[in-house]
Amino acid sequence: MRIEIVERVLKANDALAEEVRATLDGAGILAINMIGSPGSGKTALLERTAPVMPPRMAMGVIEGDVATSRDAERVGRCGVPVVQIETRLVGDACHLDANLVRTALPRLPLAEIRVLFIENVGNLVCPTAYDLGEHLRVVIASVPEGDDKPLKYPSTFARASAVVLNKIDLLQATGFSIDAFAAGLREVSDAPLLPLSARTGEGMDAWISWIETERKALGKSD
């Protein structure tokens, strides 16, 4: 006997993700899932974002790492509400899932937060399949990783709402071609490309205005 069905394989995760999204929508919060390799500068971008976020977009952060609360401490020093998820406590998971985010939400002052950044575990592959209940997904790539990454990790880049290219202060030293990176990205996605340097602050304006524009488009601005 053959039973025909059509069911998303991660439907248990997806159901929890919908629950997270409903909680966030109820609180008027925009959530951004940040995916990138270890060392791409996800945490540095958040540190650089905190002081320039306008008060109407007060930010909060969920940090995902396999081990340590170093990133939460770094972001916390910027005066931002932050919760650390350590996946070594749940089997060294190589990605966050909707249940981990759901259990982290009550530990944040949601009423004070308008934009919630969820920094995924540093990994360009595994986080892709998991909806966390976010509204937007940003892939953070960086210049030293090389300009061929969109073509090498198409699933990850194909699902991005925007792609941040970090560490553009290293362009000259590495021979990285933004044109080649952009051309590779265009093959898999029409997501906007935001080149910036979290170290020098160059390009941060475009990053903040992209968030603001998307927030308005999603009806999240007051």
Place this chain on the structure above:
Amino acid sequence: MHEVSIAYSLLRQVADVAERNGLKNVQSVGVAVGRYSGVVPDALAFAFEVLRQGPVVGSAELEVRRADGRELQLEWVQGEP
């Protein structure tokens, strides 16, 4: 390596389908895996083989249909009542 947790979810969904439809022994399971799903079919098949156990799904074979988009779907379950 996330294919292990995906195979685990898949096996639980298959067991649910079997129970709802009164299947005592699942012979094969059809899934669609899109090229942008973020899932490697071979890794999923390997994890499925390692994790399957018990009288209902213990001998189930996984049949992967490769698709073009982002889909990751359970499409059919075949077994004996």
